[in-house]
Amino acid sequence: MRLLSAYRSRKYLQRILLSISLLITLTLSLTALTLYRYSEKTVRETQYDANMKVLSQVNSNIGLLGKMIDTQAFNLFVDHDIIAMLYGAPLDAFEQANKQYKLDKWVNSNTYIDSVILYNARIDGFYAGGNLDIQYETALTAQLRQYLSQPDRVSKAELVPMSLKTAANPEHNVFSYMLYESNTAYKPGSSALIVNVKPDWVFDNIRRLNDIGTEQAGKLLVIGKDGSAFGADLKPQELDPALSQTIGESRGKEEGKPGLFSLVLGGEKQLVTYMPTDMFRWTIVSLQPYDTLFGALARWKTTTLALTAGFFLASLVLSVLVSHRLYGPIRNLVGQIRVSGGVLGEDPSTPKDDLAILSETYNRMLEIKEAAADPKLAETDLRLIRNYNLRGLLADSGAVSRTELQEQIREHGLHLEPDSAMMVAILSIDHYRQFDQTASKAEKRLYAFAVMNIAEEVISRHYRCESVDLRSGHFVMIISGFEPEGFGEKIGEAMREIIGIVEAYYRLSLSVALGPVFTGHEDMSKSYELAQQVLEYRVVYGPRSIIAYEMVKARLDNRDFNLPQELEKRLAEAIKSGNAAAFSETAQKLFQFMGRLHPDNIYHAVLLVLAAVKQAVGEMNTNKLRPLSVDWNQLQKQLLEKETLDAMAEELAALFRELQKQQEDGDAGKNRILFDTIKEYIEDRYEDPNLSLQGIASMLKMSSAHVGKLFKQSEGLSVAEYITEIRLAHTVRLLETTDRSVSDVMERVGFINRSNFYKLFKNKFGVTPNEYRLKKVIY
Incomplete structure (x- = not known):
């Protein structure tokens, strides 16, 4: 209770303690x-990249295999020969042997082909190549x-997982790729070509990648266009409805782009990364267990919470100690007031807190001051004379004789011992x-009075001293x-x-320059001049520094001012190359060099x-379409207004970042002009069957690989894909607005391969050109 009562009467201590505790x-x-949110975001992004x-x-493997x-x-x-086997009459033994040999040879020459099955609807029979067991x-x-009797299951020109079980190989899983004559859905009773592909070429990579990632205990799945899923062994996988729905929604929002999300599957949170393939839809x-991936982060979170709690308790103890330390001067002042009889007129039965005591004491002092009718003009005049004599000593101590100095000390009470060692x-x-x-002016006078009083009080405990205010924030001791x-x-x-007291009470930051020790008063002016030069090194040491003459004596003798040419050269090269690390390192060395100068x-x-x-920026601008813009006069002004070399270095670093930003904006503008030119060129020449990336790059006098890479990064599709999109758009326009034949339309828009044209059109619109036109006519 006594402790609570003591704190209740110390409101200023309460405020200090509460402020520090809340801040901590x-x-x-x-x-x-x-830190936790940033770490979680970083881990998630890193895992997504991996x-x-x-x-x-x-x-890439699937796309290459598909092509x-x-x-x-x-x-x-x-x-x-294959057409004869697909549509012809039964073959005699000799002819069938020759064609069978050719078919087997074709299968064996392609390492990724397992077998070929030909279904001849005319004879309702099968021929097989590469695997006679089939x-x-x-x-x-x-x-x-x-399978062929169910047309809704048959997909043309797509890889479909299929199990071809035989007595010799009951676990025979392949991808089947089917071709038939009709451009529409498969009609039962039609001949068909079935190419069976070994899945190992694609899924051995999946197995190896899964083996590499065993620490994450994840797995890879493939979801077909119909929503069915299968793994690396081509066996069907049961797909969680929530996973299928979320992937479908995400793909719809992202327009076919890869994505990442987390989902609870089977009671366990999973990190799901998906990517639509370029082939076969x-x-x-x-799928990776979220707890496994983020387990280390969860342990880090627990450790961080424990450490934070420990630091918090330690900080609370420290805040109590610091608060009491900061409250010390107030406690002593209040104690002196109470010892001296307290505030006049205070009711002893009504105890007051510290702030109330100080406030009432201050008001009482103002009342006493106003009541004093006769100001002490003589004391003010004496102080002016003392300051005049001290300024004269600092300005030209050699002009003052020892006798004159002794007389000034005796008449004006100067606290100096000219026969001892001295310092300015x-x-x-x-x-x-x-x-x-x-x-304000009043505040400046108050602060000057306070600084000199505090300095004289601290130093006079051990030595004789005098102080003089030289204005502009300079006080000489x-x-x-x-x-x-x-x-x-x-x-x-x-x-x-002194620095600590002034900062604690008045929130002013001071720096101190100590001149050399001298023994004769004649050297006082020289010592003061050297102290002024020592103070200039605040630009190197920063605020709140105490700089002695011995610390910078060697620098004061250094009259060199030329910068090292090697560092100037490296600084210019860093600016031109945009190398931030090299610029920062070189600038740091240059400013370290400056700190050793006079x-x-x-x-x-x-x-x-x-x-x-x-100069470096000017040389860069001579070759730029959009010169870098810098207000050099304003920059010079801002640079010279900085009080430390570190602040100047930061100003140059900000300039470097601004130059980099301007360069990036300029490069983006040039690329946009390039992309618009490419698009305009394609729009003007899409009818040319030979239009290609190589031709466009040759016209621009640029590397085709470079042009293709920039275009793909900006537009999200290759130049060839963009050409196809433009041609298909004009195809649709001609089908809707003219009665030209499909072949004529195909040739007018630049397609030369009929099969490829039909495939691209169907992939884009889901129907053939004839069906598209018919549908538009009907509806």
Whole structure:
């Protein structure tokens, strides 16, 4: 109860403690939450990138296999010998042996082909190449007849998983690729060519990739266009309805692009990555247990929460200690007021808190001041004379004799010992430009009075000292009466105490420059001049620094101001190449070099760096269509207004980032002009059958690979695919608005291969050109 009562009367302590505690709590909580969210996002993106590499490899294999099968199957379908086996009368033994040999040879020459089955509807019989067991397997031929009797199951020019079980091989799973004469759906009783493809060429990659990723315990599935799923062994897989629905919805929103989402399947959360293939309208799906992937992150989260809680408890203890430390001066002041009798007129039966005591004491002092009718003009005059004499000593100490100095000390009470070791120290307000703009004249006088009083009180505990306000935030301390040995460390501690007190009470930041120790008052002006030069190194050490003459003595003797040519050259090269790391490293070395110069040459060196940057940008602009724009006058002004070399370096880094942004925007504009030119060229020449990426790149005098890569990255489809899209769009227009034949329309829009034209049209619109025209006429 006594503890609570003590805290209740100390409102200022309560506010300090509450502010620090809330700040610590908020900072720790936000930091932990931000780190966890960022880590989760990073892990998810990294896993997505890894999965996309796997799925892209599988997609590439499927696409390559599909193109090879398309070509090989079509060539086989139009072969005269195969046509005889598909549509002709029964073959005699010799003729069948020759054609069978040719068929077997074709199968054996393609390593990815398992077998070929020819169904001759005329004789209702089968021929098989590459695997004779298929031809004479009664159960298998019955299975094929049943399959062909169901036209809704038969897909033309697509890979379909199929099991060809024979006595010799009961686990014979293949992809079947079927071709038949009709451009529409398969009609039962029609001849058909069935090319059976070994699945190993594609799915061995899936198996290997699954083996590589065993740490993630994931698996890959393939979903066909009809929604059925199968794995690497071609066996049907039961597909969760929620997974199928989510993939369908995601694909609809993303317009056929890959995607990533999480879903609970079978009571376990899974990370699902999917990619639509370029061939056969399949979708490759990767399933990985979410807890396995993010297990380490979950453990990290638990550890972070535990550490955060520990840090929070430790911070609370520390905040109590710091709060009491900061409250110390207020506690002492309130204690002195109470010891001296408290506030006049205070009711002892009604205890007041600390803020109320201070407020009433301050008001009482104002009342006493206003009641004082006779100001002490003599004391003010004395202070002016003391300041005049001290300024004269600092300006030209050699003009003041020892006798004159002793007389000034005796008449004006100067706290100086001219026969001892002496030092001149300068206390300077940091960020004075901002301070000068925000503080009123009354506040500036108050702060100057406070700084000098605090400095005199701290230093006079051990030494004799005088202070003088030289305006513009500079306060000079003349210290005497000390032994040089060990003095540097002691005066450094005193200055740190002064800086801490002023910052705690007045929120002012001070820097200190300590001049060299001297023994004769005649050297005071020189010591003051050197202290001013020492203070200039605040640009190197930053605010709240204590800079002694011994720390920078060697630099004051360095009169070099030319920058190292090698560093200037590397800075220009980094700007031209856009190498951020090289620019940052070189700029850092340049500013480190500047920090070793004489203070008179530091800003000159900064301007030399700016000139080197300006020259590099100018050389870049001579070859650019859109020159980089920089307001150099404004930049120079901003650079010289910075108070530290680190701030100047950051200003140059901001300039570098702006230059990079302008270059990226310029490159994007040039690429957009390039893409618009390509599109316009295609629109004007789509009727040319020889229109191709190579021709367009030759016209632009650019590499076809480079043009194709840029176009694909920007538009999402290759130049060849874009040409096909334009031609198909004009095909539809001619079918709808003219009565030209399909062959004439095909040739007018630039297609030369009828089979390829029909395939592309059907893939795009789902029907043949004739069906499309008929549907438009009817409806």
